[in-house]
Amino acid sequence: MTLADVAHQAGVSSSTASLVLSGRGRELRISTAVHDRVREAAETLGYRRNTISVGLRKGLTNTIGFVSDTVASSQLAGGMIRGALDAARESGYMLFMSETGGGPVQERRAIEAMLDHRVDGLILASMFTRQHGALAVELETLPVVLLNSLPPDGGGPAAIVPDEQAAGRAAAEQLLAAGHRDIHLIGAGPTLEDAPAASEAGRLRLAGILEALTEAGVPPASGYPYRSWNPAHGWEAVHDLLERGKVPEALLCFNDRLAFGAYQALQEAGLRIPEDTSVISFDDAPLAGWLRPTLTTFAIPHRAMGTMAVEMLVGALRAEGAHPLGAQVHRVRMPLRERGSVAVRSPA
Amino acid sequence: MTLADVAHQAGVSSSTASLVLSGRGRELRISTAVHDRVREAAETLGYRRNTISVGLRKGLTNTIGFVSDTVASSQLAGGMIRGALDAARESGYMLFMSETGGGPVQERRAIEAMLDHRVDGLILASMFTRQHGALAVELETLPVVLLNSLPPDGGGPAAIVPDEQAAGRAAAEQLLAAGHRDIHLIGAGPTLEDAPAASEAGRLRLAGILEALTEAGVPPASGYPYRSWNPAHGWEAVHDLLERGKVPEALLCFNDRLAFGAYQALQEAGLRIPEDTSVISFDDAPLAGWLRPTLTTFAIPHRAMGTMAVEMLVGALRAEGAHPLGAQVHRVRMPLRERGSVAVRSPA
């Protein structure tokens, strides 16, 4: 079924059929009769426009490349894909997916493959918030947005990241407002220097936390920096804390997996959450809703970020055709999921 | 940079340049000199073949569509995407991703979009193993594979699913071999009728379990059927079990989330795993490795399944060009991850 078939069936030229079917018929004052005949022919023949030929002819493929390190397979940030996919569908774009595993060489190859397929725009997504390496020059010719990573030094494309620092502040403020003064940091701290080097999120969360605590005149009671943030680390930190003989009033965990480990250590010691110890955290992984009690945590707005990435791209494409996007960094608010792990402490 | 540019630079026609660059030069005995000149021109000009024009000309796009209900965003089966992406890269294919949310109308639309973009083959993936609904007729013209779902009644495309029944058998046998005779089923059972209607996995796991237990003359001590399998259900079941005053010897949980809930109830009651109660499960979610003790569970081989789907498609495409795949159902073995939650019971 080609356009020629439809045109023939409707008894018009393929130019006319093309005009009608692409919606430019009215504008060019094609008669209603012809209009209807073409529409009907297309309908009865079950015609569908061949996107490939359109792509070749127009130089635009209605296609966006989504290159990530391990977003799909790591099962932690699927929301970004969901948001991107939804927004793409809304705007009539298709998404090419690709995973690099994180290596710059693989990233380069993945991007080349995307370019070979003539994507109209490109999303470069990261599992964890980090600073992105230098980008290939070819990328200066089409709109690119960094999703969950920061532009390389010396400028770069637009970027979308969670507002980690604000969330850090908010987490500390949440505990302070609940009356806690004995606040332990699990994952980083106690000073600004004790942040995992590779983690932008860690650095910013810590900065926000320390700002709020300092302003309140309540320095952290302790800090347990770790390079990676898994339950075993959370368990270890809290186990150590308890061995020193003190029951912490409040634990500020740098992510939900650490909080899970903290739960385990607390519960093994017979302590109750939140009556004995309050816990607050970041990420809002599915886990957070499964814990007992459910975990109060600041969500990474993955889905909103994914949506935003596609919308920015589509906006740029519709604006003046495939021009590079400015180098703004968009920081998206991390919403608080208030659940059951923070207790209000009655003033002593 | 087009082929014409390369040809011009090398001083040959674009036919010749095409032949050389597509690797058919040797075969057609093009002179080494010309060969080298074309290669060099392509190199220095940074020529990359325009996949879109090739697609139009050949009618083949080197593209596979991956339509799922919620595989990427549910964050439970990311391995399927990973496997598919890896295999596609290996074979020089690109993957279009799309998520339908599960509705048949949305699925239909997603498939049409894929067809409009002239994918060479199609993967229809499900989050949970289920029977797939009827497929549109258009799909009879290109290779399709169902990933993690079974063909509709009356035949259909090839399908890849985990071998749930064998895993059910193996799980029961594992507990029996460890000397357990007091085995409680959490999630389905105690009889074959007590399976969640919508879950193919539940039905088959249960069938396998009951086969093995019946053969051993050890009927399940109890069964707790649930329609959905979340930690809260696991907790509830085990809480109920304990309220009846008995400490179960072994819990056979229908997935890791249920097992997590069982852990919570057991630990809140001061029971030790696996000393007091053994626990075994299915899925091998990331959670399984985070629990204390780590959870013994049968993994869903998501990644292998994803790889297999692409390889089958590519095989069919390379064989005799885009013919439909036979209706075999491939059942992939679910490997046991033997960890710390099952104890050997000394004979009383």
Add this chain to the structure above:
DNA sequence: CTGAAAGCGCTTACAG
């Protein structure tokens, strides 16, 4: 208001 022609960038018979 509608049609004929050119062209997007390739590949593939077909000549020579």
Add this chain to the structure above:
DNA sequence: CTGAAAGCGCTTACAG
């Protein structure tokens, strides 16, 4: 051994 021509299925000036 190499080149000229046609054609994949569209869209877009350009005529009329």
